[in-house]
Amino acid sequence: MQEFTHSIRPIIDPAKKKVYIETYGCQMNVNDSEVILSILQKVGYCLTENIDEADLILANTCSIRDNAEQRIWGRIEQFRLQKKRRSGVIIGIVGCMAERLKDKLLDGHQVDLVAGPDSYRSLPGLLEAITPQKPQIDVLLSHEETYADISPVRMDKNGISAFISIMRGCNNVCSYCVVPYTRGAERSRDPHTIVAEARELYEHGYKEVTLLGQNVDSYYWKDPDLAGNDVNFALLLEMVAQISPSLRVRFSTSHPKDISDEVIYTMARYENICKHIHLPVQSGSDVMLEKMRRKYTREWYLERVKKIRSVIPDCGLTTDVIAGFCGETIQDHHDTLSLMEEVVFDSAFMFAYSERPGTLASRKYADDIPYEEKTSRLNEIIALQGRMSLKSNERDLGKVFEVLVEGPSKKNPEELCGRASSNKMCVFPSRGEKPGDYTKVRVNSVTSATLICENLGK
Ligand code: 5AD
Ligand code: SF4
Numbered sequence: 001m002q003e004f005t006h007s008i009r010p011i012i013d014p015a016k017k018k019v020y021i022e023t024y025g026c027q028m029n030v031n032d033s034e035v036i037l038s039i040l041q042k043v044g045y046c047l048t049e050n051i052d053e054a055d056l057i058l059a060n061t062c063s064i065r066d067n068a069e070q071r072i073w074g075r076i077e078q079f080r081l082q083k084k085r086r087s088g089v090i091i092g093i094v095g096c097m098a099e100r101l102k103d104k105l106l107d108g109h110q111v112d113l114v115a116g117p118d119s120y121r122s123l124p125g126l127l128e129a130i131t132p133q134k135p136q137i138d139v140l141l142s143h144e145e146t147y148a149d150i151s152p153v154r155m156d157k158n159g160i161s162a163f164i165s166i167m168r169g170c171n172n173v174c175s176y177c178v179v180p181y182t183r184g185a186e187r188s189r190d191p192h193t194i195v196a197e198a199r200e201l202y203e204h205g206y207k208e209v210t211l212l213g214q215n216v217d218s219y220y221w222k223d224p225d226l227a228g229n230d231v232n233f234a235l236l237l238e239m240v241a242q243i244s245p246s247l248r249v250r251f252s253t254s255h256p257k258d259i260s261d262e263v264i265y266t267m268a269r270y271e272n273i274c275k276h277i278h279l280p281v282q283s284g285s286d287v288m289l290e291k292m293r294r295k296y297t298r299e300w301y302l303e304r305v306k307k308i309r310s311v312i313p314d315c316g317l318t319t320d321v322i323a324g325f326c327g328e329t330i331q332d333h334h335d336t337l338s339l340m341e342e343v344v345f346d347s348a349f350m351f352a353y354s355e356r357p358g359t360l361a362s363r364k365y366a367d368d369i370p371y372e373e374k375t376s377r378l379n380e381i382i383a384l385q386g387r388m389s390l391k392s393n394e395r396d397l398g399k400v401f402e403v404l405v406e407g408p409s410k411k412n413p414e415e416l417c418g419r420a421s422s423n424k425m426c427v428f429p430s431r432g433e434k435p436g437d438y439t440k441v442r443v444n445s446v447t448s449a450t451l452i453c454e455n456l457g458k
Contacts, residue, residue, distance in 0.1 A: 008204050010037065010047040010153055019045045020054035024072060025062025028212050029095055031163040033060045034152030036120050041153060043124040056090045057082060061097035063178050065354035069097055076110055090130060096182035099139050106135050117183050118142040141184035148193040158407055160436045161208040162201050166194050166236065170214035175293045175360035176325060176353060179214060188219050191231045191239060198240050207404055207436050208248040216251050217258035234262040241270040248404060252278045256304050257296040264311045275312050276423040280320035284339030285332035288325050291365065298339060305343055316422030319345045323381050324374030325353045326365035333377050340384055346392045346424060348385045352378045386448050393446035400442050407435045428453040
């Protein structure tokens with residue numbers, strides 16, 4: 001079993017070399033940046049939030065849509081200005097865009113360092129080898145790397161909620177998605193190291209962990225020494241939930257084709273497993289789902305929702321939707337809208353389809369929905385979701401929830417904010433609670449984004 005003995009928060013030491021890290025994209029990247037910081041601290045770097053004093057500037061990047069990459073190209077231009085002003089500054093691009101573009105990022109010496117998501121252990125060696133004439137690159141993908149033995153250095157501000165990666169990569173080949181190419185094949189992490197990491201966080205005052213994977217339902221660990229003691233996602237959830245009833249457990253992302261009854265029943269059994277499932281639907285049309293290679297139908301998806309709600313009536317449900325996928329007809333689009341109306345998701349991440357080079361869709365299907373049409377369908381989806389979020393929140397009027405206090409509300413610093421188990425954001429007056437405390441609240445009024453509550457105390 002892995003021992004986790006080290007500092008859990010960034011070390012600040014003015015005498016040390018300084019690394020500045022910008023993180024783009026998903027929660028997995030946020031956690032990867034914490035792994036990177038852990039590796040760099042061991043070789044004498046400390047974190048800075050001030051780019052002007054950084055010896056090393058890293059961007060941990062995202063390739064999921066073209067606009068994510070365009071933003072990062074803009075940032076690289078800014079980083080190069082730093083280099084002009086202060087010689088010796090190193091610029092590194094790591095993560096998905098590094099993996100996708102590889103040595104193209106080195107053309108014209110834009111950057112000094114390129115490292116893919118499975119190459120973070122080699123960062124110290126790469127940094128040593130860099131000279132102005134010799135940029136360094138490592139974009140090898142691995143079938144084994146899970147960084148299981150590396151304890152991430154937490155960069156979050158409040159010390160209450162942390163991400164834990166339980167697996168890496170993805171074996172699904174959704175036709176629109178670049179992730180299997182940038183993050184490689186799926187592999188699960190040793191459950192003992194996951195539980196040890198969660199326990200250490202709890203012992204350092206953290207109250208909530210989110211278990212991360214591209215498809216958590218396919219988590220599977222075969223114990224080489226203990227045949228028959230294999231660990232699936234439901235069992236892993238249970239192992240983490242048993243650390244303490246006051247440690248909340250969340251997870252993301254679930255795949256509609258894989259989420260099992262066992263997972264749903266495990267959630268129901270443990271009060272501290274938060275009642276929220278992020279279940280990306282992508283489209284409400286069977287024709288689109290087939291072309292997207294999602295491997296489920298609209299009917300299957302609706303059945304999973306029904307099952308979840310029959311076992312966990314108040315379960316929070318959120319989703320991802322793509323507008324204007326290849327060949328999407330108005331009927332397909334209306335199928336998405338009608339599914340959203342039927343399910344009434346609490347919230348959704350909604351995107352216009354962006355063709356990604358190398359994906360199955362880019363090779364097989366024309367990206368044939370004009371930009372204006374995609375945007376107009378997306379806007380319709382966003383407007384509908386606004387109404388659905390309000391409807392979902394109105395159903396909570398008068399209900400009492402336990403919330404984990406995060407801190408002052410952003411809009412009104414006189415009030416506190418925190419999330420209910422369902423992941424809905426609650427705002428309520430303070431009774432002297434501190435971040436990390438639990439309190440009960442009653443919902444008095446709602447907006448589409450927030451539950452406005454009275455604070456009932458413990
Ligand atoms: N275009 C638009 N959205 C995409 N997503 C993934 N790939 C694309 C793409 N090529 C969305 C999906 C996924 C979320 C993380 O990003 O909805 O669930
Ligand atoms: Fe991409 Fe599909 Fe894997 Fe999610 S499950 S990362 S959408 S390929």
